[in-house]
Amino acid sequence: xxTPPPDGPIRVALxxxxxxxxxxxxxxxxxxxxxxxxxxASDGAQALRLLDAYEVDVVLMxxxxxxxxxxxxTQQLTAGDHRRADGSPKVVILTTFDLDExxxxxxxxxxxxxxxxxxxxxxxxxxxxxxxxxDGVIAPSSTKRLIEHLAQILPAEQKAPPAVLDALTERERExxxxxxxxxxxxxxxAELYVAEATVKTHxxxxxxxxxxxxxxxxxxxxxxxxxxSPGS
Numbered sequence: 001x002x003t004p005p006p007d008g009p010i011r012v013a014l015x016x017x018x019x020x021x022x023x024x025x026x027x028x029x030x031x032x033x034x035x036x037x038x039x040x041a042s043d044g045a046q047a048l049r050l051l052d053a054y055e056v057d058v059v060l061m062x063x064x065x066x067x068x069x070x071x072x073x074t075q076q077l078t079a080g081d082h083r084r085a086d087g088s089p090k091v092v093i094l095t096t097f098d099l100d101e102x103x104x105x106x107x108x109x110x111x112x113x114x115x116x117x118x119x120x121x122x123x124x125x126x127x128x129x130x131x132x133x134x135d136g137v138i139a140p141s142s143t144k145r146l147i148e149h150l151a152q153i154l155p156a157e158q159k160a161p162p163a164v165l166d167a168l169t170e171r172e173r174e175x176x177x178x179x180x181x182x183x184x185x186x187x188x189x190a191e192l193y194v195a196e197a198t199v200k201t202h203x204x205x206x207x208x209x210x211x212x213x214x215x216x217x218x219x220x221x222x223x224x225x226x227x228x229s230p231g232s
Contacts, residue, residue, distance in 0.1 A: 009033070010058060011038045011054075012036065012060065013051060013054075013089065015073070021117070032125060035128060038055075058092065060094055061092065061093055074091050078111065090132065092113050092128070093107075095115070095116060096117055112214055112216060134214070161225065171202060175202040180223065185203065
């Protein structure tokens, strides 16, 4: 059983214009001893106002809402005016796979990942814990498929030039490829026959050299530059 962290439960904000969706997510989240919903908002503008008034660790943000949409709200939130000194809150985009072509903009603006709205409850809870711990949500196969989909439809002028990878060593490129394939650190360590601590060092260097906030942004760069191809 998950126990509450020593500094209190993870504080979550739900931003979605469908009350039933918020109610369902809140029911699942509030059933956990290590997290609680502290803010609910029906559009981006209301969310930004409330996030100025409440301490929140993780925001689950819908994309298409009446009023301010989730991408605009995410861009404003990650720009810094509404963000605490420790980098919180972290944003996870809620999306449907087939219609949110602009999610890539939110990821590049600083969102820590995205979830499909029909994701199993345990995956949603894992995602909240993951981004709260400072990592990005990329492991579920649905996330990998969505990144591949977005990479295919992204206009050429928005893609990153391959030269951005020049600073990476050959081993760091290998690590980035495995990250893009959804491998976690222990899986990468097993595949490369190295210690997990070594993988963590490589991942940190990859993020620093690419100027990526987390694994999600690094994986986006891997697809944008063509280092990893959709379906590979």
